[in-house]
Amino acid sequence: MSRKKGQEKIFEIKWKTDLPYRYSIGKLAVKFFEELKKNKKIYGSKCPKCGKVNFPPRAVCADCFVEMTLSDMVELPPKGTLEGFTVVNYPFVDPQTGGMRPFPYGYALLKLDGADTYTMHFVNETDYTKLKVGQRVEAVFKEEREGNMGDIPYFKVIKEEE
Amino acid sequence: MSEEIEKKIYRGRIKVPYKHTAGAYVERFITEIGKNNKIMGVKCPKCGKVYVPPKMICFTCFEKMEEWVEVGKQGTVKGFTVVTHSTPVMPLEPPYAYGIITLDGADTDFVHLINESDPKKLKIGMRVEAVFKEKPRKRILDIEYFKAI
C-alpha cells in the first residue's frame, strides 16, 4: 500500500528467504518424467474402476478412492484443447527463482485428448484476442530434456483440418 | 541415498523477498546499535526490571515501559552451544557458538553469536563483550558477535 504524503518513513527490516526443499513426487510422476525425458511421451493414469483418465497422473481416483499403479498409466497424445485461457500481464516475484517472472505470458486450463481432467500450462500466445475456448494446442518438447516440467516449456496454438 | 529414492525427489527452492515493519522499539534498539554502538533497554516503572532487547509491556506487571536505559556492552554467558552440523540456511559456516547472554544492567537474556568455536574455551559465567559491525545494515547482526574477555 502506498503511504500518504508527510507520513513518516516506517522502519523496515528487509530480507529474502532462500529455503531449499525436497519434495517426494511419487512413483507415477517418476514414470511420467522418465517417459517424457527418454521418449518424448506423455503419460496419464487411468482409474481401473471408472476408467477416468487423469492428466497430470494422479495416484488415487478422486471419484472412486481407488489407487492407481504404474500398470494403470496410459499414453496420451501431445494434443489438446483450451478450456480456459488468460494472458498474465502483471509483475510479481516468482518464488522459484527469487526474481521477477517474465510477463506477459499465455496461461491456460487445457485438456489433453483422451484425458478427463485438466492441467494448467503456458501457451505461446500473448494476444488474448487470438485465443478462444476450444482452441487446439500441442505440446512443445525441448530437445535436451532433463526429466522435469521444463521439458514441455509451453503448448503451441495449432490449426487443424476438420 | 539410493538411486531409486533419489529419482522420486524434486529439489526446489522457495525464494521470497520480505520486509518486516518491526515497530518503534525495535527501530530504536537497532538504530542505536548501528549509529552509536549503544545497547539500549527499557525499564519497567513498577518492578524496575530492564528488558534487553526492549519490549513494550512488562511480562510480570503488565505495565507499559517507556523509560529507555543504556546497558553495558559487556555481559555474562548463561548458557552456550557450539554448532558443528551444517545446513544450507545458517548465518555462519560451522563451527560457531551461540550464547545466552545477560548484559550488565539488564534483567533479561538474549541469544547471540560468540566468536569462539572451541567448546573447551567456553564456560557458563564467562565474560563477553559486543563487537559492532563496521557497516551496519539495520539488523540484529549489527552486533557482529560477542568476544570473550
Added chain:
Amino acid sequence: MDHFEGINFSEMWCGIESAPGYLKPVVKVATGGTTGSSLAICGYYNVASGIYKNILVIGWEKLNEGGATTGIITAFDPVWERPSLAGALGPLALMAGMYSAKYGITPEQAAKVTVKNRSNAANNPFAHLQMPNITIDYVMSSQMISYPLRLHDVCPQSEGACAIIYANEEETKKITDNPAWVKSVATSHYYTFGTDDKMYDLPTATMASKKVYKKAGIKDPIRDLDVAEIYEPTSWSELAWTEALGFAEPGQGGKLLDEGITQMSGELPVNPSGGVLSTNPIGATALVRVAEAAIQVMGRGEKRQIPDVETALAMGFGGSLWTELLILGKEKLR
C-alpha cells in the same frame, strides 16, 4: 498467514504486546482465503461446544510485507502447478473467462459489480478503496491485467485486522443486549486435485448454501435473507457466486445485478461494506464478512446499514476452491 509475511509460527506472537493471548490458550487457524471464516466457525464451535465461555477471534494480514501472488504460488504443487501459476489472479481469470464464455456475461456487467461495491465502500470508514464516484467506464478502461480481468475487476492487497468476540448465552447477557446469534455454519470441499474440474461455478458454494439454508430454515434466500456479505475476489466472481448461492439461476447473476436486487436499496443487498473488491487483508477478509454481517444484524452499520436486518449471510472463499458460510440472525435458532 505465514507465507505472506514470511513469519512462521505467527501464533507465538500473540503475546502481551499485540493480541492479549499471554497466559491463555492460543490456537492458530490458517486455511488460505477461507482463514477468516474458518476462524469464525472455530470460534463458534469452541463456545457452542461448551468448552469456553468467551473467546476472542482475530484475523489479520500485512500484505505490504510480502506479496500475495508470490506467497500464494508457494502454497501449490511444486512440480505441476508452481511453474506456470500466477498466484490467485491467473486461475480467477481463467474462471472468469470460462464463466463468461458459457453464459455470455459481459464486461459491463462485471464492471457494475466494482461500481456497486466500491461506491458502497465509501459508506464504510474501514474500507481500503473508497470510490464514491466510480463509473463503469473507469473500470472498463483500466489496464487489462489478466484477460478478462482489468485492474479494477480485482481486489486490492490490503493491510488490516478484524476481531470478533464469541460468548455463550449467559456471558452474552453481560456484554450486550443486542447480539448477533449464529444460526448455522457450513464448510464444503470439492477439491481433489487443483485442476480436476473447472469449478468456475463454485460447486462448494452451492453445497454449503444448501446446508446452512436448511439448518436456518431458509427456503428462498432472496426473500429470507436481508443482506449478504460474500467473498468476491473479482467482479466476475461476485456474479458467479451469487448464482452458486442460489440467489439466481445459473447464468443469471448478471441479470440479478442489472435488476438492482443486490444493490443497497435492493431486495437482497450484497456487500454493503464494499466487499473484497474494496478491502482485502487476506487472513482477515473472510472474518470481515462475518463481522459485517453481525454489524448489520446488530444495526450498527451507520451509513452502510440496511434497514431492519433480521438474517444475514457471510461467506468465505479460498484458494482450494472451498466455501464456508455462516448465517447470523437477530433471533436465536429455536
